[in-house]
Amino acid sequence: MDDADLIVRYDGRVPRYTSYPTAPHFHAGITSAVYERWLAEVPVDAPLSLYLHVPFCDRLCLYCGCNTSVVRQDAPKRAYALNLMHELERVADLMGGRPNVSQIHWGGGTPTSLPADCLVTIMDRTRARFHVLNEAEVAVEVDPTVLNAPALDALRLMGVNRASLGVQDFDETVQEAIGRRQSFAQTEAAAEALRGLGIGSLNLDLIYGLPHQTSDSVARTARAALRLQADRIAVFGYAHVPWMKRHQALIAEASLPGPVERLAQARTMRGVLEGEGGYVPVGLDHFALPDDAMAVAARARRLHRGFQGYTTDAAPVLIGLGASAIGMLPQGYVQNATAVPAYSAAVKQDGLAVARGVALSEDDRLRRDLIERIMCDLEADLPALARAYGADVAPLLADAAPLTGFAADGLVEWNGTRLLITPSGRPFVRNVAALFDVYLQHHAATPRHAHAV
Ligand SMILES: C[S@@+](CC[C@H](N)C(=O)[O-])C[C@H]1O[C@@H](n2cnc3c(N)ncnc32)[C@H](O)[C@@H]1O
Ligand code: SF4
Numbered sequence: 107m108d109d110a111d112l113i114v115r116y117d118g119r120v121p122r123y124t125s126y127p128t129a130p131h132f133h134a135g136i137t138s139a140v141y142e143r144w145l146a147e148v149p150v151d152a153p154l155s156l157y158l159h160v161p162f163c164d165r166l167c168l169y170c171g172c173n174t175s176v177v178r179q180d181a182p183k184r185a186y187a188l189n190l191m192h193e194l195e196r197v198a199d200l201m202g203g204r205p206n207v208s209q210i211h212w213g214g215g216t217p218t219s220l221p222a223d224c225l226v227t228i229m230d231r232t233r234a235r236f237h238v239l240n241e242a243e244v245a246v247e248v249d250p251t252v253l254n255a256p257a258l259d260a261l262r263l264m265g266v267n268r269a270s271l272g273v274q275d276f277d278e279t280v281q282e283a284i285g286r287r288q289s290f291a292q293t294e295a296a297a298e299a300l301r302g303l304g305i306g307s308l309n310l311d312l313i314y315g316l317p318h319q320t321s322d323s324v325a326r327t328a329r330a331a332l333r334l335q336a337d338r339i340a341v342f343g344y345a346h347v348p349w350m351k352r353h354q355a356l357i358a359e360a361s362l363p364g365p366v367e368r369l370a371q372a373r374t375m376r377g378v379l380e381g382e383g384g385y386v387p388v389g390l391d392h393f394a395l396p397d398d399a400m401a402v403a404a405r406a407r408r409l410h411r412g413f414q415g416y417t418t419d420a421a422p423v424l425i426g427l428g429a430s431a432i433g434m435l436p437q438g439y440v441q442n443a444t445a446v447p448a449y450s451a452a453v454k455q456d457g458l459a460v461a462r463g464v465a466l467s468e469d470d471r472l473r474r475d476l477i478e479r480i481m482c483d484l485e486a487d488l489p490a491l492a493r494a495y496g497a498d499v500a501p502l503l504a505d506a507a508p509l510t511g512f513a514a515d516g517l518v519e520w521n522g523t524r525l526l527i528t529p530s531g532r533p534f535v536r537n538v539a540a541l542f543d544v545y546l547q548h549h550a551a552t553p554r555h556a557h558a559v
Contacts, residue, residue, distance in 0.1 A: 107515050112534070113365040115515065119556065120540045123481050124413045125439055126474040127464050129432065131545045132441055136463030138456060144437045145200040148423055152436075153239075155209040155421040156232065157413065158190060159428030160217040161446055164252045167286040168356050169274070169316060171345050173430040173444055174215035186428075186446060187224035189453040191231055193427050196457025198235035207236045209419040212246040212266075218253060222260035229264040243268055243307075243419070250296035251288050262303045269300045270309040271336075275316055276327045283317040283361055290330055297334050310336040314371035315344035317361035321374040328378035337398045340415065341375050341391050343368060345556035372533055389482055390535050392416045409482040416482065429459075438465040469544070472497050477539045484527035484535060499523075505541050512538065 121128040162177040163170075177183060198205075210232065217225070232238065245268035246261060261269070273293055274286060281287050297308055310331055314324050331339060346362060348355040363371065376393075379385040385393035386401045389409065394401040403409045403418045410417050412424060413432050426433035426442060429449035433440045440463035443449040452459035466474070472495040479486045488506060492499035509520040517531030518538060527535050540546055 109366050109369050112515065112517075113369065116517075116534050116537050117365045118537070118540075120536045121543070121546070123477050123536060123539050123543075124411060124415065125432070125434070126477045126543065127439075127470060127545050128543070129439075129441065132439060132462040132464050134462050136438065136440055136460060136465065138452065138458035138460040140463070140465075141433075141440045141458055141460045142200055144435045144440070145197060146202075147437065148201060148205075148435060150201075150203045150205065152423050153206050153208045153421045154236065155211070155412075155419050155424045156207055156236070157211050157213060157424060157426045157428075157431055157433075158217070158228070159426070159431040160186075160212065160214040160220055161429045162186070162219040163214070163216045163249070164219055165249075165286070166353060167274075167284055168353055169284045169286075169313070169344055169346075170353070171347060171351055172215060175446075177219070180221060182446075183220050184224060185450065187220055187228060189450050190428055191228055192457055193453050193459065194228070194231060194235065196453075197425055197427070199457075204235065204237045207232075207238045207242055208421050209243045209417075210238065210245070211243075211414055213414060214247055216249045216252065217246050218248060218257035218260070222256040225257075225260040226263045238265075245270065247272065248296065248300070250293045253296045253299065258299055258303060261300070261305070266303075266305055268307040268309070269305050270311065270340075271296060271300075271334075272311050273327075273331060274311065274313045275319065275324070276330045277319070277323045279318050280316050280323065283357065285356075290333075294334060297336070307338075308334070308336045309338040309340065310334060311340045311342065312375065313342050313344050314375060315346075315363055315368040317357055319363055319371060321367070321370050324371045325374050325378050328375045329382065332378070332383040337395050338388075338400055339379060339385060339393045341372065341379070341393065343372065343391070343556070347556055369533060387532065389416045389484070390532065404482065407479075407483050411478050411481050439463050468495065468497070471495065473542050473544065476502070476542050480525070480527070480539045480542075481535060484532065485525060487524045489523050502542065505547070508541055509538070 161174045162183060163174045166176050244266045246266050247270045250271050276290050312327060312331060346354055379393045386396050388394050388400055388404045399418050410420055422436060424434040429442060429446050430444040431442050440460045442459040443452055443461040449459045476486055476491050488502045489499045492502060509518055509525055512518045513520045516528060517534050518528060519526040527538060
């Protein structure tokens, strides 16, 4: 089957499965009061992961799908930092004790757009209220063009040991069309400065499917990225959702590569990263050097998928802090108010800002596990999984019926109980996961997602 036929058959709109149930199915019935109860019930010895969201940037890239806005004045940033700290203290009070933290991730937006002293103070308070383990990963997302000396100093004082640099594409025509000027030299200087601080672990983000990209141009970007010698490279497909992100409407749709071209671009980048760079593919959209912890976890079937995409973090509890941040507790998911004013007002009132969430049923847990294993391991044994949950495998096998068609198209190997995604099926792994998503199957009013490929 050629690519055009595959696209016709499988390029529906499916979620990225960074959670299950996915965020569009969170509802307002989960409130800060529910979250308070859930936090108090978390076992004291459960390892935690913390996510801190900073919804500010110095520039607005036209393709951006993140929850952020351009803010340049100091005062609103300082006010936000105070609210973040207030929320952190409230969560710590509710949990009691000094819980162990195995991972901290600062995301955004651009975390270093907060004043340097605010970043350091928040991290100091985090270490005061939580026991951040010596071996904990402390990661931060970095925009290489705005990484100045005070920000670097803050990262050092914060004990950051992993940095993720946004690149997207090095081609000037593409950069012009996406409103993101960033030279290779700037990016290289940022990588060197971070390494100079002793931050040994670097990730890069690249995107295909952007305006004016071609297979040749993305191959050049991927080759340039190899020169930066990052441990991990994420290659995201551009999610064009102008009905949700209005600024994306400034990108002319006629300049966007079509679905067949997108698939070719993803393959080309994969060829460069694997064939010339020696990276190994991890899940749907990551590449890692073979001895990197993420590649090791993937081989050992210990990879996980969370709101930041693929992760080696196995902590059963994720505390999300800041506007739009999502938390995962044994009882379910919670998400904070998205807009900064609503978040700030809620935190000022009672220290928490949950706007929506979902409690997990037993069926949700089973399907969440199955979808995570499909997304991470690219294989799953349905009866074994059902047994582990003491559940009947029949509904899963019924959902799996379309796999016969996927197998005929060369995307999976399927023997009636065990599925394995083939190398050519990897770009379609979300379509396989979606078969087991009851919310997608049975809820008519499912919101629109970006293209599958
Ligand atoms: C918070 S940003 C990274 C840090 C920093 N703000 C920067 O841009 O350099 C996270 C990443 O999300 C990815 N991203 C943002 N919008 C996207 C979209 N619409 N489609 C696909 N990936 C997107 C980009 O690769 C970006 O580097
Ligand atoms: S891509 Fe990064 S720098 Fe650009 S607007 Fe989004 S979060 Fe901000």
